Amino acid sequence: MKIGIPKEIKNHEYRVGLTPMAVLELTHHGHDVAVETLAGDAIGFSDEQYQAAGAQILNTAADVFDWAEMIVKVKEPQAVERAMLKPEHTLFTYLHLAPDVPQTQDLIKSGAVCIAYETVTDARGQLPLLAPMSEVAGRMSVQAGAHSLEIAQGGRGLLLGGVPGVEAAKVVVIGAGVVGQNAVAMAVGTGADVVVLDKNVDVLRQLDKQYGNRIKTVYSNKEALERHVLEADLVVGAVLIPGAAAPKLVTRDMISRMKKGAVLVDVAIDQGGCFETSKATTHAEPTYIVDGVVHYCVANMPGAVARTSTMALNNATLPFVLQLANKGAKQAMADNPHLLDGLNVCRGKVTYKSVADDQNLEHVSAEDALALI
Numbered sequence: 001m002k003i004g005i006p007k008e009i010k011n012h013e014y015r016v017g018l019t020p021m022a023v024l025e026l027t028h029h030g031h032d033v034a035v036e037t038l039a040g041d042a043i044g045f046s047d048e049q050y051q052a053a054g055a056q057i058l059n060t061a062a063d064v065f066d067w068a069e070m071i072v073k074v075k076e077p078q079a080v081e082r083a084m085l086k087p088e089h090t091l092f093t094y095l096h097l098a099p100d101v102p103q104t105q106d107l108i109k110s111g112a113v114c115i116a117y118e119t120v121t122d123a124r125g126q127l128p129l130l131a132p133m134s135e136v137a138g139r140m141s142v143q144a145g146a147h148s149l150e151i152a153q154g155g156r157g158l159l160l161g162g163v164p165g166v167e168a169a170k171v172v173v174i175g176a177g178v179v180g181q182n183a184v185a186m187a188v189g190t191g192a193d194v195v196v197l198d199k200n201v202d203v204l205r206q207l208d209k210q211y212g213n214r215i216k217t218v219y220s221n222k223e224a225l226e227r228h229v230l231e232a233d234l235v236v237g238a239v240l241i242p243g244a245a246a247p248k249l250v251t252r253d254m255i256s257r258m259k260k261g262a263v264l265v266d267v268a269i270d271q272g273g274c275f276e277t278s279k280a281t282t283h284a285e286p287t288y289i290v291d292g293v294v295h296y297c298v299a300n301m302p303g304a305v306a307r308t309s310t311m312a313l314n315n316a317t318l319p320f321v322l323q324l325a326n327k328g329a330k331q332a333m334a335d336n337p338h339l340l341d342g343l344n345v346c347r348g349k350v351t352y353k354s355v356a357d358d359q360n361l362e363h364v365s366a367e368d369a370l371a372l373i
């Protein structure tokens with residue numbers, strides 16, 4: 001198969017769809033790979049390394065899209081990229097479609113087969129292609145929150161762990177999945193006072209076993225959520241309903257009653273965000289302030305540590321890229337129901353139920369849509 005890797009163009013996004021090491025695996029299996037020039041340059045993957053792995057280097061994204069049968073990316077395609085998609089393409093990347101109507105419409109119009117990393121599942125019902133970036137973003141969330149708590153950033157002027165004789169800051173993590181667990185680990189490491197909420201008692205049980213009384217685990221209902229958010233210095237939003245728009249758990253009214261200079265880090269912003277006042281920001285301008293509360297809402301947090309993130313992402317995506325390349329998209333998805341769970345848009349039809357529901361669109365099951373390929 002002909003596999004194309006364009007350079008990422010989202011603001012301060014330096015990850016790349018495939019590393020030279022991953023390209024070598026594909027060329028070794030007899031596939032052809034084309035990489036846009038300088039696609040990995042910012043993170044130390046040169047054009048020469050890609051050529052040594054057997055790839056050809058093309059000058060523009062348009063050349064890559066024209067040549068390739070499958071496009072492997074990191075971030076959801078931007079408008080100029082969507083305009084280059086054709087029905088012959090398989091697109092394999094993060095999509096986060098539920099809160100993104102223009103992207104959904106463009107992918108429908110493209111006729112392409114669009115498989116989203118974030119809804120591919122594994123045998124335990126988890127999300128193996130989201131998990132590595134959630135690990136990165138969860139760890140970064142506490143770093144970003146600590147920085148935002150500094151006075152110069154509009155924060156309360158608190159050090160998360162305090163110092164001897166001065167109490168630690170209170171960190172509240174909403175959602176105890178992969179992002180939440182990694183945020184808790186980092187927050188505990190700083191010495192902060194940590195509370196974590198979830199609706200899944202099993203994950204709270206797990207954290208309770210791991211940390212004992214070093215943290216507080218709390219079942220997430222309206223009363224508990226409000227009480228802890230109002231006491232918080234830093235709140236990390238880490239909830240997910242797979243494929244769907246994030247629930248707005250923290251309302252504008254609650255935010256107006258939070259401590260001035262408190263910080264919200266909305267990691268769930270790529271699914272629309274779980275704070276009512278959240279809107280996506282970029283690494284160039286990561287924060288803004290509403291009612292005295294600092295909001296950090298960067299939708300591609302792992303892009304800031306792009307070398308670590310690219311390698312972690314490739315470890316997870318490569319087996320699926322190989323299946324798609326070796327068998328073709330239709331057969332690979334027919335053979336692997338976990339990969340089929342990734343199918344979001346296929347030949348003009350929305351094939352992921354919660355995306356269709358959130359946008360009032362017709363839904364065709366992924367199984368039925370395979371017949372369209």
Ligand SMILES: NC(=O)C1=CN([C@@H]2O[C@H](COP(=O)(O)OP(=O)(O)OC[C@H]3O[C@@H](n4cnc5c(N)ncnc54)[C@H](O)[C@@H]3O)[C@@H](O)[C@H]2O)C=CC1
Pocket residue numbers: 118130131133134135137174175176177178179180197198199200203220238239240241246247249266267268269270271298299300301302
């Ligand atoms: N901004 C960024 O750069 C990045 C964002 N993310 C996003 O972070 C979010 C979380 O991802 P993961 O941790 O991997 O998901 P996950 O599925 O591992 O965990 C989500 C948790 O939220 C809980 N939850 C759902 N509804 C809830 C509610 N009403 N109250 C409390 N808890 C609730 C679930 O029970 C689950 O434990 C996703 O939206 C993901 O796309 C992930 C990586 C990077």
Ligand SMILES: CC(=O)C(=O)O
Pocket residue numbers: 094130133134270299300301302303
């Ligand atoms: C998961 C995601 O949105 C990211 O890595 O940017």
Ligand SMILES: [Mg+2]
Pocket residue numbers: 270299300301
């Ligand atoms: Mg994102």
